[in-house]
Amino acid sequence: MSDATQATAPHTVPGLDPMEAERVVDVLQARLHALNDLALTLKHVHWNVVGPHFIAVHEMLDPQVDAVREMADTTAERMAALGGVPIGTPGALVARRTWDDYEVGRADAVAHLGALDLVYTGVIEDHRAAMKTAGDIDPVTEDMLIGQLAKLEQFQWFVRAHLESGSGRLSTSGAHTLSDAAGQAARASAGGA
Ligand SMILES: [Fe+2]
Numbered sequence: 592m593s594d595a596t597q598a599t600a601p602h603t604v605p606g607l608d609p610m611e612a613e614r615v616v617d618v619l620q621a622r623l624h625a626l627n628d629l630a631l632t633l634k635h636v637h638w639n640v641v642g643p644h645f646i647a648v649h650e651m652l653d654p655q656v657d658a659v660r661e662m663a664d665t666t667a668e669r670m671a672a673l674g675g676v677p678i679g680t681p682g683a684l685v686a687r688r689t690w691d692d693y694e695v696g697r698a699d700a701v702a703h704l705g706a707l708d709l710v711y712t713g714v715i716e717d718h719r720a721a722m723k724t725a726g727d728i729d730p731v732t733e734d735m736l737i738g739q740l741a742k743l744e745q746f747q748w749f750v751r752a753h754l755e756s757g758s759g760r761l762s763t764s765g766a767h768t769l770s771d772a773a774g775q776a777a778r779a780s781a782g783g784a
Pocket residue numbers: 637
């Protein structure tokens with residue numbers, strides 16, 4: 592490769608087309624924002640959860656925060672390895688995100704878990720779509736996203752286990768907003784519908 596070519600062509604990992612690498616980087620940027628948002632949201636819940644299940648939920652969330660922060664770090668470093676510039680600033684996150692800010696303040700554990708269930712659904716659906724896009728271009732990135740999905744899906748299962756009845760009914764079923772999910776979960780826990 593000549594010096595001139597090196598100066599004009601974006602560099603990425605060997606064997607990957609630079610334009611395709613750029614596409615993967617863009618997909619990963621959205622995932623980086625989602626993971627940073629999720630880590631902050633999990634800490635917000637950790638601080639604001641109250642009620643009889645306080646300690647169980649408070650302590651359940653810190654390992655999730657640690658794991659999600661690690662995912663964000665790995666994602667950002669993969670972007671850099673691919674030749675991209677990972678953006679980790681709050682302003683960029685808020686400008687690009689497509690979801691609502693977490694809206695539950697001090698509240699009972701079950702209400703927070705109902706809202707968190709919906710948060711995890713959004714992150715996991717978008718992660719799956721990103722995994723499929725990456726799979727067509729870059730199996731290494733796909734592999735990273737598969738590993739992250741396995742953990743995210745396990746964390747959602749931890750959350751959902753608090754919201755399921757013995758018959759397997761999920762109290763947040765059909766909820767489309769965080770406040771609806773929180774309300775449905777709280778009512779089911781109190782013995783209502
Ligand atoms: Fe803490």
